[in-house]
Amino acid sequence: MATEEKIAEDTGHRIENMWLNFGPQHPSAHGTLHLIIEVDGERIVSSIPHIGYLHCGFEKLGEHRSYNQFTAIADRMNYLSPMCNDIGWSLASEKLFDVEITERCALIRMIVMELSRIADHMFATGMQAVDIGAFTWFLYGWRHREEIYDILERCCGQRLTTSYSRIGGLMRDMDDTAVEMALDTARRLPKTLDDMEGLLKRNRIWIDRTCDVGSFTTEQALNWGYTGPCLRAAGVPYDVRKDEPYLLYNEVDFDIPIGEHGDVFDRWNVRMEEMRQSARIVQQCCEKLEPGPINTPDNRFHLPPRERLYDNIESMIMHFKQVMFGHGTRPPKGEVYCRTEAPNGELGFYIVSDGTDNPYRVHVRSPSLMQFSAIPEQINGRMISDVVAIMGSLNIIAGELDR
Numbered sequence: 001m002a003t004e005e006k007i008a009e010d011t012g013h014r015i016e017n018m019w020l021n022f023g024p025q026h027p028s029a030h031g032t033l034h035l036i037i038e039v040d041g042e043r044i045v046s047s048i049p050h051i052g053y054l055h056c057g058f059e060k061l062g063e064h065r066s067y068n069q070f071t072a073i074a075d076r077m078n079y080l081s082p083m084c085n086d087i088g089w090s091l092a093s094e095k096l097f098d099v100e101i102t103e104r105c106a107l108i109r110m111i112v113m114e115l116s117r118i119a120d121h122m123f124a125t126g127m128q129a130v131d132i133g134a135f136t137w138f139l140y141g142w143r144h145r146e147e148i149y150d151i152l153e154r155c156c157g158q159r160l161t162t163s164y165s166r167i168g169g170l171m172r173d174m175d176d177t178a179v180e181m182a183l184d185t186a187r188r189l190p191k192t193l194d195d196m197e198g199l200l201k202r203n204r205i206w207i208d209r210t211c212d213v214g215s216f217t218t219e220q221a222l223n224w225g226y227t228g229p230c231l232r233a234a235g236v237p238y239d240v241r242k243d244e245p246y247l248l249y250n251e252v253d254f255d256i257p258i259g260e261h262g263d264v265f266d267r268w269n270v271r272m273e274e275m276r277q278s279a280r281i282v283q284q285c286c287e288k289l290e291p292g293p294i295n296t297p298d299n300r301f302h303l304p305p306r307e308r309l310y311d312n313i314e315s316m317i318m319h320f321k322q323v324m325f326g327h328g329t330r331p332p333k334g335e336v337y338c339r340t341e342a343p344n345g346e347l348g349f350y351i352v353s354d355g356t357d358n359p360y361r362v363h364v365r366s367p368s369l370m371q372f373s374a375i376p377e378q379i380n381g382r383m384i385s386d387v388v389a390i391m392g393s394l395n396i397i398a399g400e401l402d403r
Helices: 003-011 058-062 070-075 082-097 103-132 135-140 142-156 176-200 204-210 218-223 228-233 264-288 313-324 367-373 375-379 384-394
Strands: 018-025 033-040 043-050 334-342 345-353 361-365
Touching: 033 375, 033 384, 043 375, 043 384, 058 070, 058 361, 070 082, 082 103, 082 334, 082 345, 103 135, 103 142, 103 176, 103 204, 103 264, 103 384, 135 142, 135 176, 142 176, 176 264, 204 264, 204 384, 218 228, 228 264, 228 345, 228 367, 264 384, 345 367, 367 375, 367 384, 375 384
Parallel strands: none
Antiparallel strands: 018 033, 033 043, 334 345, 345 361
């Protein structure tokens, strides 16, 4: 006779599994997450992930904004790496408008995107460690993350929601000081990562809490639509920057780290190595950077230079139309899809144009949605304590869930 049945017979009580609300709460920086879990003691029998507690409505807002105005909204989807979001949106818009950007613009975009990837991974791995209890580890990388925010602030005046990119260019140039700061940070980062790994990689508690926890096979990861570090941790060397290069990623040298077991440890390890590769990319881009324009010469996509307003009638007219009447750029009718490699995985923007100032339809393919949807398959059968470790390893950002 099963133990539960024996207890029930001896006591006269019926023993049932318990349903618990794991949230909705705001664990660290992940966002407002909610799981309903069925537990047998401390073991999870079944679970249901819920989304929608942020109620952003990003996609609907996109139908009522011009193409450049939506840049500020794209920032808010992933507040840990906003540069990757707004540049991804600009690339999709430029594909729709058939606009070519300058080489300097492409290199600066790559620099700030890779710095954002480092900052995002630094926070993701740091909060993953804090969730499990390794707070000291988190402090080691915080200095570099703050240095990166200082660089981004020097570029655009903002640290969190940057809105730096524009269709056909950038809000403003990256000065020599910012370039030197980026180069210095990229050169010093690998030594810090080595020190950080020394704290955890052979720590018995860390290994017990992460190895063989939340494992995902290659087939499972592909079936659930995983991308980014979570897919690469399962052994799939897929990276949009390599498989479908954009900007100038085909001209820089970097490797794609992969894991073997797709567990919490491998996801942490892949992100650690990706930071090293991003530092390599930043160094190469800084060394390639040459003086030149950052914006396309077509003034339909950005305000004309101030010095040209008083001696050039076309510049004056374009400035007047954009500022006084809010006339945006009108693309041809059609639809495009553009994907980029964001820190959490493939970030795709799908735009439908009806030829007016605003998009007719905007849809975002966000990596966090797929990863959060697959949580039941990872936590069912595990202990309650494993839920925190698994969720931390996925780096779910709630702003990407309910768009």
